[in-house]
Amino acid sequence: MSSETRAPWPLKLASAAGLAFLLVPLLIIFVYAFTTEERSFVWPPPGLTLKWFAVAWGRTDLWSALTLSVQVASISTLIALILGTLCAAAVSQTQFFGRETISLLVILPIALPGIITGMALRSAFSIADIPFSFWTIVLGHATFCVVVVYNNAVARFRRTSGSLIEASMDLGADGFQTFRHVILPNIGTALLAGGMLAFALSFDEVIVTTFTAGQQQTLPLWMLEELIRPRQRPVTNVVAMVVVLVTTLPMLLAFYLTRDGDQIAGSGK
Amino acid sequence: MIVLDTGAILPRRGGIFGALSDAFWRHPKLLVFLMLTPPVLWFGIIYLGSLLALLLQSFYSLDEFSGLVVPEFTLSTYAQLFRPSNFDIIVRTVLMAAAVTLASGIVAFPIAYMAARYAKGKWKALFYLGVMLPLWSSYLVKVYAWKLILAKEGILNWVFESLRLTPLLDAFLSIPVIGGNSLSVSYTGTFLVFLYIWLPYMILPTQAALERVPVNLIDASGDLGATPFQTFWHVIFPLALPGLVAGSIFTFSLTLGDYIIPNIVGSSRQIIGQAVYAQQGSAGNIPLAAAFTVVPIVIMGLYLWMAKRLGAFDAL
Amino acid sequence: MTSAVSLQQVSRHFGPIRAMDAVDLEIAPGEFFAMLGPSGSGKTTCLRVIAGFEQPTAGHIEIFGETAEGVPPYRRNVNTVFQDYALFPHLNVLDNVAYSLMLRKVDKAERHRQAEDALAMVKLSGYGARRPGQLSGGQRQRVALARAIVNRPKVLLLDEPLGALDLKLRESMQEELKSLQRSLGITFIFVTHDQGEALSMADRVAVFSDGKVMQVGTPEEIYNRPNSRFVADFVGSSNLLPPDFTATITGQRAWASLRPEAIHITPSDGAAMQGRVTARSFMGSTVRLGLYVNGASLHAVVPASGNSANVDDMVGVLFAPEALHLMERET
Ligand SMILES: Nc1ncnc2c1ncn2[C@@H]1O[C@H](COP(=O)(O)OP(=O)(O)OP(=O)(O)O)[C@@H](O)[C@H]1O
Ligand SMILES: [Mg+2]
Numbered sequence: 001m002s003s004e005t006r007a008p009w010p011l012k013l014a015s016a017a018g019l020a021f022l023l024v025p026l027l028i029i030f031v032y033a034f035t036t037e038e039r040s041f042v043w044p045p046p047g048l049t050l051k052w053f054a055v056a057w058g059r060t061d062l063w064s065a066l067t068l069s070v071q072v073a074s075i076s077t078l079i080a081l082i083l084g085t086l087c088a089a090a091v092s093q094t095q096f097f098g099r100e101t102i103s104l105l106v107i108l109p110i111a112l113p114g115i116i117t118g119m120a121l122r123s124a125f126s127i128a129d130i131p132f133s134f135w136t137i138v139l140g141h142a143t144f145c146v147v148v149v150y151n152n153a154v155a156r157f158r159r160t161s162g163s164l165i166e167a168s169m170d171l172g173a174d175g176f177q178t179f180r181h182v183i184l185p186n187i188g189t190a191l192l193a194g195g196m197l198a199f200a201l202s203f204d205e206v207i208v209t210t211f212t213a214g215q216q217q218t219l220p221l222w223m224l225e226e227l228i229r230p231r232q233r234p235v236t237n238v239v240a241m242v243v244v245l246v247t248t249l250p251m252l253l254a255f256y257l258t259r260d261g262d263q264i265a266g267s268g269k
Numbered sequence: 270m271i272v273l274d275t276g277a278i279l280p281r282r283g284g285i286f287g288a289l290s291d292a293f294w295r296h297p298k299l300l301v302f303l304m305l306t307p308p309v310l311w312f313g314i315i316y317l318g319s320l321l322a323l324l325l326q327s328f329y330s331l332d333e334f335s336g337l338v339v340p341e342f343t344l345s346t347y348a349q350l351f352r353p354s355n356f357d358i359i360v361r362t363v364l365m366a367a368a369v370t371l372a373s374g375i376v377a378f379p380i381a382y383m384a385a386r387y388a389k390g391k392w393k394a395l396f397y398l399g400v401m402l403p404l405w406s407s408y409l410v411k412v413y414a415w416k417l418i419l420a421k422e423g424i425l426n427w428v429f430e431s432l433r434l435t436p437l438l439d440a441f442l443s444i445p446v447i448g449g450n451s452l453s454v455s456y457t458g459t460f461l462v463f464l465y466i467w468l469p470y471m472i473l474p475t476q477a478a479l480e481r482v483p484v485n486l487i488d489a490s491g492d493l494g495a496t497p498f499q500t501f502w503h504v505i506f507p508l509a510l511p512g513l514v515a516g517s518i519f520t521f522s523l524t525l526g527d528y529i530i531p532n533i534v535g536s537s538r539q540i541i542g543q544a545v546y547a548q549q550g551s552a553g554n555i556p557l558a559a560a561f562t563v564v565p566i567v568i569m570g571l572y573l574w575m576a577k578r579l580g581a582f583d584a585l
Numbered sequence: 586m587t588s589a590v591s592l593q594q595v596s597r598h599f600g601p602i603r604a605m606d607a608v609d610l611e612i613a614p615g616e617f618f619a620m621l622g623p624s625g626s627g628k629t630t631c632l633r634v635i636a637g638f639e640q641p642t643a644g645h646i647e648i649f650g651e652t653a654e655g656v657p658p659y660r661r662n663v664n665t666v667f668q669d670y671a672l673f674p675h676l677n678v679l680d681n682v683a684y685s686l687m688l689r690k691v692d693k694a695e696r697h698r699q700a701e702d703a704l705a706m707v708k709l710s711g712y713g714a715r716r717p718g719q720l721s722g723g724q725r726q727r728v729a730l731a732r733a734i735v736n737r738p739k740v741l742l743l744d745e746p747l748g749a750l751d752l753k754l755r756e757s758m759q760e761e762l763k764s765l766q767r768s769l770g771i772t773f774i775f776v777t778h779d780q781g782e783a784l785s786m787a788d789r790v791a792v793f794s795d796g797k798v799m800q801v802g803t804p805e806e807i808y809n810r811p812n813s814r815f816v817a818d819f820v821g822s823s824n825l826l827p828p829d830f831t832a833t834i835t836g837q838r839a840w841a842s843l844r845p846e847a848i849h850i851t852p853s854d855g856a857a858m859q860g861r862v863t864a865r866s867f868m869g870s871t872v873r874l875g876l877y878v879n880g881a882s883l884h885a886v887v888p889a890s891g892n893s894a895n896v897d898d899m900v901g902v903l904f905a906p907e908a909l910h911l912m913e914r915e916t
Contacts, residue, residue: 006387007386007387011379011382011387012383014379014380015379015380015382015384018376018380018468019380019395019396019399021376021465021468022380022400022403022465022468023402023403025403025411025414025415025465026403026406026411026414028417028418028424029410029414029417032417040420040422041416041417041422041423042422042423043417043424043426083308083311084308086304086305086307086308087304087305087308089304090304090305093297093300093301094297094298094301102305102308105312105316105317106308106312109316111519111522112522112566113522113526113527113565114526115526115527115528115541115542115545115546115562115565116320116323116562116565117319119323119545119558119559119562120316120319120320120322120562121315121319122549122555122558123322123323123326124315124318124319124323126326126555127325127326139315142311143311143315143316146308146311146312163667163669163671164671164674166638166658166665166667166671167665167667167671167672167673168673169637169638169657169659170636170638170658170659170663170664170665170733171659171664171685171688171733171736172279172659172685172688172736173659173684174282174286174287174290174291174657174659175289175293175294175300176286176289176290177688181684181687181688186674186675200405204407204408204409206408206529207526207527207528207529210546211549220407220408220409223409223410223413224409224529227409227412227416227533228532228533236413240407240409240410240414243407243409243410244406244407244410247405247406247407247410248402248405250405251401251402255401276649276651276739277648277649277650277651277653277661277662277663277739277740278649278652278653278656278660278661278662279659279660279661279662281660282660290659291657294657295640295655295657
């Protein structure tokens with residue numbers, strides 16, 4: 001909407017300041033990754049070096065945390081893809097009474113604060129006497145990852161007109177052939193986008209994980225440990241920068257994949 | 270072209286797939302039912318089941334001597350919430366959530382307004398990325414960045430020093446409740462980080478609401494002799510309000526339920542999330558932790574009920 | 586001879602809505618059959634029941650003598666041209682057309698050859714490599730047509746295929762569809778709410794109203810001898826005469842229709858029936874007159890030459906009693 005084209009200057013100033021407030025802290029991370037200072041967070045950095053990248057590379061605890069995070073995120077994403085797609089397909093292919101309820105149920109784990117989901121799972125594990133393991137982490141992650149896949153898939157299903165499916169069946173394709181030759185190619189990029197966002201979400205999650213992990217340490221848990229009880233600050237700086245890159249790239253890619261038409265499910269995070 | 274002399278009705282396809290496909294066509298509800306079963310089971314058992322378990326736990330209690338959970342119904346755990354030390358935690362958390370929500374509304378509005386009303390083309394993309402990048406980059410890293418900014422030897426101090434304004438900062442830090450040793454161990458620090466991290470959740474719905482305000486409404490108002498300020502106050506703001514309320518649901522609820530931020534940047538006085546984490550972890554008091562977790566659910570229930578009456582959900 | 590499509594007392598209800606209500610239709614092989622009716626009268630539903638997208642609530646359907654209820658669309662040798670074309674956006678034009686051949690495992694070279702042939706039939710040779718999004722509305726419509734005929738279905742269903750085209754394209758497509766149907770010899774069932782299109786193209790027409798078939802017949806029958814007020818009103822520009830008026834002429838009390846061309850104007854003196862001219866509009870070779878006769882309003886189309894009646898003139902009104910068509914139905 002725009003009736004006048006020029007914004008008043010106080011508005012320009014306020015929004016520019018707001019944008020700077022949002023973006024500058026992210027840039028700072030990139031500078032600190034190269035600092036030579038070891039003990040404190042002194043600004044400006046006394047010097048710049050690449051040495052911490054090598055040190056970080058050599059840390060085995062970091063590698064095992066990373067491996068665990070990738071494993072958890074992969075399996076959670078796989079589960080989220082299956083559940084989210086099924087849900088989206090069911091909701092959009094028919095007009096049935098419970099669709100509002102389904103949408104609400106799927107969005108709840110992420111709309112409610114992490115401690116609720118985390119504490120709920122923790123209570124359930126305690127009552128059912130389930131010991132913490134790799135799978136307890138996955139259980140939590142998959143649950144809140146479903147929503148991003150679901151949102152992306154629903155948006156695409158809505159755009160893929162129902163008559164395409166009918167056209168395919170009309171031309172002789174049974175349900176399975178229609179799925180393979182028409183539905184899958186049409187929702188493919190939306191699923192890819194949803195899957196990447198789910199991966200990023202799981203890869204980054206910390207609050208729920210603190211309630212569902214025992215001795216296991218995912219990368220965010222490793223970082224949290226470092227933030228509370230720092231051992232080698234420069235290594236944390238390097239990891240922070242890498243994590244920013246790893247989590248924002250899928251978001252940019254997902255944006256690119258779904259840019260014509262549907263919204264990416266950003267607000268669902 | 271080959272003219273095929275097939276019948277009008279083709280034979281049934283063999284195999285399990287042919288039969289299944291026919292069955293799905295004949296009973297479309299069957300397919301929907303089958304598709305819904307796995308997600309509904311997952312969410313029903315794992316998620317709703319866990320929420321029930323949470324509720325159940327909150328009605329149990331901890332035996333003070335053995336340190337074991339007594340699985341018997343009691344309201345004593347909830348009664349503990351009203352002990353002064355615990356009740357302070359709740360009040361403190363709600364005040365913090367309210368402050369964060371109010372501030373995000375004020376900071377978000379100009380950004381959302383600019384993005385919705387004036388930004389075009391490249392600028393629109395910049396605004397979009399300006400909101401989405403912080404939203405999607407790692408939560409912990411964002412908190413960490415603020416630790417770097419707020420630390421005693423960090424950027425903000427350096428800025429004040431360069432501008433020779435250090436006395437001003439020291440004066441601020443000496444204010445009792447909101448001050449502290451340095452910004453990174455003060456309520457102000459916690460507040461700033463909360464504000465930063467939840468801000469995108471306020472901008473997005475507000476922008477969505479503003480984008481739905483039709484231009485001709487603004488023109489009409491100007492036409493009828495309203496000053497730009499009157500137009501803003503009587504036309505644009507009321508129409509944006511549902512968006513702001515929707516955003517506030519996020520900022521309010523997320524602040525109520527966070528414990529990492531105050532742990533990393535903040536004073537030693539706990540908020541609800543920290544209490545939950547401490548009780549279930551080192552203290553081993555799962556019932557009290559569960560009862561504490563129910564508090565944000567109840568508060569959010571009230572909040573949502575009020576928001577609904579304001580019509581905030583049309584903007585979600 | 587068996588019908589191409591036979592509907593016997595077929596109903597399709599959506600809750601309280603009777604989209605199709607006890608419809609009987611016999612469509613002959615090789616026929617160009619039109620379904621005509623106002624919006625919401627159940628034409629699309631009828632087509633979808635024949636294609637197999639909807640299952641009838643009651644009744645019996647046969648396609649070339651074989652029972653069709655309970656048979657999914659992919660086992661019916663019936664193809665549809667969709668109103669919104671429904672071209673697959675992820676396939677190019679050639680693969681869209683070759684889709685049904687691909688499903689039947691025709692090898693690639695052969696199916697591309699056949700698809701090219703089909704494209705040639707709709708005058709789109711050389712467009713195979715394009716994406717549907719890169720075509721105009723009329724071109725998309727032809728691709729949809731080529732895709733539907735490529736594997737020679739027994740019956741082709743078309744749901745307002747020309748609805749989205751502009752007038753000129755529409756007229757040329759009407760002729761092309763007609764000649765395509767003649768050369769393929771396939772039964773065409775064609776939905777439209779444009780009565781001119783239905784009458785000019787179809788061998789026979791069914792007129793729908795509120796889920797029911799009001800009348801089935803050749804365009805001439807429908808136009809000249811509507812069986813009900815609804816059909817007369819919807820199809821023609823016929824005069825509708827109330828029972829009181831009809832009774833004075835034929836002695837029978839029934840609604841009747843009278844085509845405007847059947848009315849002649851004479852000088853008023855000595856005429857058996859007189860009327861007052863209420864409106865006059867010049868149409869080129871003809872003049873259209875509004876007349877008020879014995880309490881009924883009529884309109885007549887008369888040759889322009891030699892007719893100088895003006896508004897408010899009294900004129901004689903003359904028509905052959907046989908031109909008055911009494912209708913069987915009440916409504
Ligand atoms: N899936 C459905 N659910 C409920 N009602 C339906 C459904 N499909 C059609 N109807 C109703 O059935 C009636 C007939 O619809 P149909 O689409 O067959 O009309 P039509 O003659 O094709 O109209 P148009 O010329 O507008 O395309 C309408 O009242 C319509 O609202
Ligand atoms: Mg229709």
